[in-house]
Amino acid sequence: MNNDKLFREGQDLLQKVRERKPIVHHITNYVTVNDCANIVLALGGSPIMADEICEVEQIVDISDALVLNIGTLNSRTFESMCAAAPHAKEKGIPIVIDAVGAGATFFRTDSVHQLISIASPSVIKGNLSEILSVAGSTSHTAGVDVSQKDDPDNISKIADIAHALARKVGCIVAVTGKTDIICDSTHVVTVENGTSRLSQITGTGCMSTSMVATLCGVSTSYLTATATAIAVMAIAGETAESAKGLGTFHSHLIDAVSVFESHMLRKRGRLYVREY
Amino acid sequence: MNNDKLFREGQDLLQKVRERKPIVHHITNYVTVNDCANIVLALGGSPIMADEICEVEQIVDISDALVLNIGTLNSRTFESMCAAAPHAKEKGIPIVIDAVGAGATFFRTDSVHQLISIASPSVIKGNLSEILSVAGSTSHTAGVDVSQKDDPDNISKIADIAHALARKVGCIVAVTGKTDIICDSTHVVTVENGTSRLSQITGTGCMSTSMVATLCGVSTSYLTATATAIAVMAIAGETAESAKGLGTFHSHLIDAVSVFESHMLRKRGRLYVREY
């Protein structure tokens, strides 16, 4: 994998989504669920939100990818995730876990660990403290300074942790931040696009996850799919940046994804891949 | 009923909603619930969302219409629907069922059939595959080509199915699509307005259902109420069409409903009624 191949593959995935309209099953939180559905549609996919345990297997049967987002997890939806995940694994569709709030409570941390063990996810995504929690390291033991997470030296340490987790679980690990870091067992991709406004509205992380699953739904190039989805959100943020306030920014962000043309990935994307 | 009467009655209903502000009780999904509340307000009604079984009867007591939307149905909310429906029936307020995802899982298909049997709904609404599932036909047995659903010959077959279901249940049946088809036991109305963008954001079907219930809340002309609500959404979609992307389209769609003047129904509506 090199930069050129990453752009070529990513561009190809974006086109495939519009042709194939992959169905993306979400068991997700009620805060940002509307945004998640709309961003999947804006990218060209087809979202289904369903969390009743007695139907999740049948929904998995018609889906191309499964999102497990623990943003407002409760014991009922956790059970539904635990039913959907092995079925998705058996069927061979990608599972994307968004570890929202992992580390903040025992319930979330334990749930994510159980889901990873049951689901063998294709992608685990979170911000730095969430991924540290999933990896079982703390910022202290890892030598990472959470408050200075965009320092180059720090980025290298974060990549080490993400890479170790990716090898251990056998999946893609994405750590979002000012610089986004995406690892598989042999590569690290950094995404330098974005704007601080993306962290000033709710749902941009969840929407990125939904786009990751949408792209994973049309290919097994999960590293490319994950990096591309995260880059599209970051570039869309730059496009929407000029909005006069955060409400309009929200609308313009979805606008930008809905009119995103695949060649813009190479033109505007600041993605850098290196071997590990 | 003829075209002129349909427009006159529809226009009248739109004015009555703004005067009487009907209260529309929703037991609905968490994906599009915010849009549903906003569209009822935009039309001039007053939405209430309440799904706790111990209070749904009291909410029905103060409401003018009840929406049962199974978009993210679970066993708890299904029980609440089963408690609310007979109470609404007893009170004599219209019940509108949106059969979201019927046919996709046994749980949804069975739940819709049970709700229809308990509720004696005034309106059943869905897309083609949902209504086929409710009607107990498949596209194969019905001779309908789901992939060519807007072919005139197909539309006639779809109308036959909708009409048969309308007679059997004794209610209005609405089948949404590029051409929307609305039947009672003796008429079929087609609505030719709309834009493909309406299917590229989530919630337009649910919002139409909420508007159907709002209009049913001020009249017993349920055929007119249903056709008018669906036409308003389709015309609003045409108004919002020029938005630069799907986020802005979403806002402009709600704008268009909020400033919709009743005379625009006749001016812009492409509704056609015929006896069956």
Add this chain to the structure above:
Amino acid sequence: MNNDKLFREGQDLLQKVRERKPIVHHITNYVTVNDCANIVLALGGSPIMADEICEVEQIVDISDALVLNIGTLNSRTFESMCAAAPHAKEKGIPIVIDAVGAGATFFRTDSVHQLISIASPSVIKGNLSEILSVAGSTSHTAGVDVSQKDDPDNISKIADIAHALARKVGCIVAVTGKTDIICDSTHVVTVENGTSRLSQITGTGCMSTSMVATLCGVSTSYLTATATAIAVMAIAGETAESAKGLGTFHSHLIDAVSVFESHMLRKRGRLYVREY
């Protein structure tokens, strides 16, 4: 407390929110939860939505304020509120109750009374009929004319009821309406800003409550925090007023809060404080 002090303190609170980014834990309804999260972010705070009973105490531990909003309360989320509230009280963080729909059903009325008794809230907020229900008075016994609630004579009667409730519970009581009335045991503040459009979209009441909690999270001047939050929403509504429809109004409202500068409180706020 006088007008000058109110503006000075309010302005100070608005600046503090941007510096300290208080974490605001919400157990709230699924209709407006996305708006609540976005408005807290727009004001400069940090929202967390979590309602699983086994984690709410740990979420309270990292939070600066707790919102209990009963908009779509059910027995499960009520239990979670009952677990979170005493923990928040013990920890000493402010609890803000939004009594959505109190008086409409026994379930809501009883739940609010229980929550007040368990939580010793810092602020109780509602519209006139909700606060009458909480206060245990009816519009009849109180001599209040609900249909004429903006009549000056009525406003004085409403203030009496709010003031009596504030003394009884030992908290701030906010009654929203065309004129908003905010009382502690010795003062009444009226807010004369706003636009009728604020009642034509869903969520403006819930968003005000979330902003009240955000401001309470950086100070113990709860009277000022509550009056300021309500005034910011009302002024933002005036700013957004010119939007061409309700969808755009919604976006512009969040825009206006996100670019609200603290000095605008004094410049545009029509707040009037008097001793009781």
